[in-house]
Amino acid sequence: MNPLSQLIEAALFSAPRPLTAEELATLDADASLADVRAALDELKELLDFGQHGVELVEMAGGWQILTRPSLAEAIERAQFTARTPRLTGAALETLAIISYRQPVGRAEIEEIRGVSAGGVLRSLQERGLIEVVGRSEALGRPLLYGTTPSFLELLGLRDLADLPRADELMIALHPHGAAATGPDDAAAYVEAES
Amino acid sequence: MNPLSQLIEAALFSAPRPLTAEELATLDADASLADVRAALDELKELLDFGQHGVELVEMAGGWQILTRPSLAEAIERAQFTARTPRLTGAALETLAIISYRQPVGRAEIEEIRGVSAGGVLRSLQERGLIEVVGRSEALGRPLLYGTTPSFLELLGLRDLADLPRADELMIALHPHGAAATGPDDAAAYVEAES
Amino acid sequence: MTTDAPTIALGATPGFVVQLDRFNGPLDLLLHLLREQQIEISDIPIAQIADQFLGVIHELGLNQAADYLDMASRLVRLKAQMLLPRRSEEEGWEDPRAELVRRLLEYQQIKEIALWLQRQADRRALQFARAFLPAPPELPPPPLELDIVELLAAVERVISGIPSPVLHRVVARPLNVEGATMRIETLLQESAEISFREALGPNPTIVDVLSTLLALLELARRGLLRVAQDAPFAAMVIRRESPLAAD
Numbered sequence: 090m091n092p093l094s095q096l097i098e099a100a101l102f103s104a105p106r107p108l109t110a111e112e113l114a115t116l117d118a119d120a121s122l123a124d125v126r127a128a129l130d131e132l133k134e135l136l137d138f139g140q141h142g143v144e145l146v147e148m149a150g151g152w153q154i155l156t157r158p159s160l161a162e163a164i165e166r167a168q169f170t171a172r173t174p175r176l177t178g179a180a181l182e183t184l185a186i187i188s189y190r191q192p193v194g195r196a197e198i199e200e201i202r203g204v205s206a207g208g209v210l211r212s213l214q215e216r217g218l219i220e221v222v223g224r225s226e227a228l229g230r231p232l233l234y235g236t237t238p239s240f241l242e243l244l245g246l247r248d249l250a251d252l253p254r255a256d257e258l259m260i261a262l263h264p265h266g267a268a269a270t271g272p273d274d275a276a277a278y279v280e281a282e283s
Numbered sequence: 284m285n286p287l288s289q290l291i292e293a294a295l296f297s298a299p300r301p302l303t304a305e306e307l308a309t310l311d312a313d314a315s316l317a318d319v320r321a322a323l324d325e326l327k328e329l330l331d332f333g334q335h336g337v338e339l340v341e342m343a344g345g346w347q348i349l350t351r352p353s354l355a356e357a358i359e360r361a362q363f364t365a366r367t368p369r370l371t372g373a374a375l376e377t378l379a380i381i382s383y384r385q386p387v388g389r390a391e392i393e394e395i396r397g398v399s400a401g402g403v404l405r406s407l408q409e410r411g412l413i414e415v416v417g418r419s420e421a422l423g424r425p426l427l428y429g430t431t432p433s434f435l436e437l438l439g440l441r442d443l444a445d446l447p448r449a450d451e452l453m454i455a456l457h458p459h460g461a462a463a464t465g466p467d468d469a470a471a472y473v474e475a476e477s
Numbered sequence: 478m479t480t481d482a483p484t485i486a487l488g489a490t491p492g493f494v495v496q497l498d499r500f501n502g503p504l505d506l507l508l509h510l511l512r513e514q515q516i517e518i519s520d521i522p523i524a525q526i527a528d529q530f531l532g533v534i535h536e537l538g539l540n541q542a543a544d545y546l547d548m549a550s551r552l553v554r555l556k557a558q559m560l561l562p563r564r565s566e567e568e569g570w571e572d573p574r575a576e577l578v579r580r581l582l583e584y585q586q587i588k589e590i591a592l593w594l595q596r597q598a599d600r601r602a603l604q605f606a607r608a609f610l611p612a613p614p615e616l617p618p619p620p621l622e623l624d625i626v627e628l629l630a631a632v633e634r635v636i637s638g639i640p641s642p643v644l645h646r647v648v649a650r651p652l653n654v655e656g657a658t659m660r661i662e663t664l665l666q667e668s669a670e671i672s673f674r675e676a677l678g679p680n681p682t683i684v685d686v687l688s689t690l691l692a693l694l695e696l697a698r699r700g701l702l703r704v705a706q707d708a709p710f711a712a713m714v715i716r717r718e719s720p721l722a723a724d
Contacts, residue, residue: 090334096357099336099350102296103605104363115361139333140284142293156293164294167309169302176623178409181631189632201635243623253625261636299607340604352603366602372501372591379590395583398502398544415626426630438594439601452589 090135093120093128098154107151183209184218188240188252189259192222192233201262210234218243284329287314287322292348301345301436343435344442367437377403378412378434382446386416386427404428412437503548504584506533511581518581521574523559527552551577652684657692665702665717673713 090098096116101108114125129152133145136154146155156164176184183206186198198206213219222235236249246252284292290310295302308319323346327339330348337348350358358364370378377400380392392400407413416429435442500506510529511518530552534545558573572578660678664671677689693715696702703716 090336095334095336095351096354097336099354099605100358100361100363102337102348103350103358103608105608108363112361112363116357135333139329140289142284142289142291143296154296156297157289160290160293163290163310164297167294167306169294169298169306169309175411175414176627178405178631178634181627182635185628185631185635188628201638203638244625244628253629258632258636262632296607347606349604349606352600355603355605358605364605364608369602370595370598372505375591375594376501376587379587379594382594383590395580395587396502397504397548397580397584415630418626426626437601438597439604440597447590447593452586 091128091131093117093124094132094135097125097128098132101145101152101154107149107153109151113152177209179204179209180213184213184236184240186262187213187219187234188236188249189255189262191235191249192225193235194225194227194231194233196231198234285322285325287311287318288326288329291319291322292326295339295346295348298347301341301343301347303345307346340439341441342439343432373398373403374407377407378430381407381413381428382430382434382443383449385429386419387429388419388421388425388427390425392428503530503545504581505588506530506545507548508581508585508588518578518585521577523552523555523574527556652688652691654688654691654695657685657688658696661689661692661696661702661715665715669717671715673715676715 093116097113100113100116110122110125110129113129114120114122117124120128129145135141136144142160143154143156146153179202182202183198186201187193190197195206195210198210210219214221217237218240219234220237221232223233224230225233241248241251249255252258287310291307294307294310304316304319304323307323308314308316311318314322323339329335330338336354337350340347340349355366359366373396376396377392380395381387384391389400389404392404404413408415411431411433413428413434414431415426417427418424419427430443440446500509507526507530510516510526510533511521516522516526527549531549534542534549555573555577657676661671661676664675673689673693676693677685681689693702693704697704700718703718705714705716706712707714
């Protein structure tokens with residue numbers, strides 16, 4: 090393979106979108122557009138002739154390397170376990186508050202975490218970890234959230250009472266609780282922290 | 284190219300992360316693991332021998348097609364793809380401790396580095412380079428951290444055994460620490476720095 | 478950063494330039510000082526190094542530098558210990574610097590590994606992975622991973638993030654809206670119309686007044702009663718309403 094074809098192959102492989110011949114020409118200051126076209130031809134022929142699993146395709150005014158259509162079915166059938174997604178820190182913290190404080194409204198969650206919770210709540214809902222369980226009697230009748238059965242399933246818990254240290258953490262996570270209650274809660278909080 | 288190599292090339296081409304031999308074997312119900320390994324060898328040879336712009340690399344327990352290192356500069360200059368940002372010194376030191384001592388808790392990391400580690404641990408976790416792997420039995424049951432497959436990918440390592448062994452390091456610590464150390468270690472220290 | 482001329486021992490070392498972000502912590506700074514002066518870790522002139530260390534963190538105005546201050550105080554303590562008279566042939570005497578030497582060597586090793594990791598990462602960064610992905614085949618969503626350990630860690634993060642004043646605030650006389658609500662409801666069962674003064678109960682405190690007011694507003698919002706004032710500054714009259722069917 091000539092050096093320009095090699096460079097073009099690497100660029101097309103690693104670029105986030107199809108590249109035009111003009112863009113590809115910037116790879117090598119000495120290369121003309123005609124050189125680029127010749128190199129593209131060589132690359133296309135090599136990939137086809139060598140029966141590679143990928144091919145060079147011109148589309149939308151640019152060039153890209155794509156897997157051969159005839160192989161699509163096998164690749165789709167194959168079980169490439171997509172890496173198990175993990176929850177972000179924000180999602181975990183929100184889930185933690187909901188699991189110990191449910192039913193709980195968005196305002197309370199935002200007060201505890203000190204940041205807005207709209208996006209996180211939506212994504213937790215989309216993943217089926219939380220659901221709306223009712224409406225508060227408070228001003229504006231805000232929605233109240235709770236965890237779902239699949240949340241319990243994920244953690245291998247029979248019910249919410251199985252959550253570790255349920256009593257102390259429920260108190261520690263109660264922002265108003267400290268105001269309305271006395272020294273007992275402060276003690277529980279300190280304990281939960283140690 | 285034989286049909287299995289072709290399939291594997293197409294699969295690796297379209298996967299944004301390394302695929303294991305076991306995953307690749309699911310491409311063809313009739314293919315054994317040995318077949319997959321032979322096909323990988325053939326593919327590697329073809330890409331190298333044909334002087335392609337990409338090569339087959341083994342890392343993080345799997346296989347991945349990547350652009351050749353020698354082409355990085357030209358591709359970067361053409362601004363099709365940007366290099367991943369470098370890790371900070373604090374992040375690297377923390378990763379160094381975790382990769383060698385995992386599972387390891389925050390207190391031990393802070394003791395070794397002499398600085399608090401909360402922020403660095405969180406950002407390494409967010410980047411998916413480390414994860415919580417359990418809890419210590421020690422007082423307060425602190426979280427224990429370990430490295431992830433993405434850590435191996437970032438460094439292009441096949442597995443943790445690819446890390447230099449302790450006795451390969453210039454500063455080899457005596458098991459009982461300072462009491463046993465003498466001028467020899469100081470000499471090694473000066474050398475390591477240069 | 479301060480533009481004042483360097484003080485203490487720093488001026489004595491020509492070309493000695495220090496920047497905070499160049500260091501990853503007090504141990505890093507210590508190693509830097511030792512290297513600058515080609516001092517062996519195993520035989521640190523504590524008095525000299527302690528002075529230089531203090532000079533640097535003073536010069537840098539390290540306000541966020543609790544870690545540096547901690548190390549500074551250790552060094553000062555060591556310096557004092559080294560000044561204590563001792564007979565060199567004394568049995569069982571342990572060099573007070575031993576712990577610091579051990580930590581420096583250990584940290585030095587970590588730095589060596591970090592350097593190796595950096596080189597490895599730099600080499601890996603020369604290779605680009607596939608970035609442009611054709612429409613990916615439809616994969617079933619992978620199972621989400623979550624465990625109790627993660628959840629508890631999140632709980633701890635949340636708790637540690639709650640400002641402590643809130644956690645320890647104790648209100649001697651909390652508002653008692655529920656109590657006021659019950660009192661008003663009982664009164665309204667007995668008579669269809671009551672005055673605000675009646676609703677307050679005997680010997681009301683300011684807290685009782687607030688509680689009653691909040692209870693009235695809530696009950697009015699739920700349609701259980703109506704609050705009326707016939708003229709400006711006239712007495713407030715509370716009348717029973719039949720609850721809404723929808724509620």
